[in-house]
Amino acid sequence: MAKLIDGKRISAQIKEELKAKVADLKEKGITGALAVIQVGDDPASSVYVRNKKRACEYIGIDSLSYELPEKTTQEELLELIARLNQDKKVKGILVQLPVPAHIDENTIIKAISPQKDVDGFHPQSVGALTIGQKGFVSCTPAGIIQLLKRSGIEIEGKNCVVVGRSNIVGKPMALLMLRENATVTITHSKTENLKEVCRGADILIVAIGKKEFIDASYVKEGAVVIDVGIHRDENNKLSGDVKFDEVEPLCEAITPVPGGVGPMTIAMLMNNCVQAMTD
């Protein structure tokens, strides 16, 4: 039986620590707000945004909510961001993605001040991570590092294979594992012999967005498996990118879906907000 890496418990622990830190800062007169912007009313985005605002409330930081209509122009959105960049009360700015097709995502990401880029998506934040300088780190990969460390899993010197090369998860994940002194391989849809490469992993991190793609034939006995995927079937049952029932018996440790990586993203967003308040 593999050890289950409990993201629910670990994220709750991180939020408790942050709550105490925010209370401490408040006593010293240090406060700040997170501005959360949603353009349009995509239902999945609305759920994420609501959860982010709730987390702010829980740890004791203010959230400012901007729910803009679908037809908002790029210029209007840029004007709002420029205003929030100047606002001293606002320590973090988050534009929920995806934005409507008539708005260019990269232009929006670049408009957010790197000092307030709590998502860690700005090219300056990504560049800082790449060369080991201080900056905000993308929340999901930062959360995975916390899951590993707080579960007592050694990273240094291990073979880590990351499946998926997205800007939000795969690439920053690989950089963070490198920073922790793992030997890192990034794989993707064009990788030859993917199975063999994955079977070389001591730590296998899967973020490809394909339901139950990774079965037992991709996993070495005794590996640690981190599943970033989340898929909902017609009966509302959630599953990941990994065939859990088949892979779990092989592993030393594995994240469940739900309750593994998922809850860590918001905990790390809160961590970035607290970092933004104290920088």
Ligand code: GUN
């Ligand atoms: N959409 C899906 N994930 C994210 C995220 O982490 N941040 C933002 N801003 N939008 C998202």
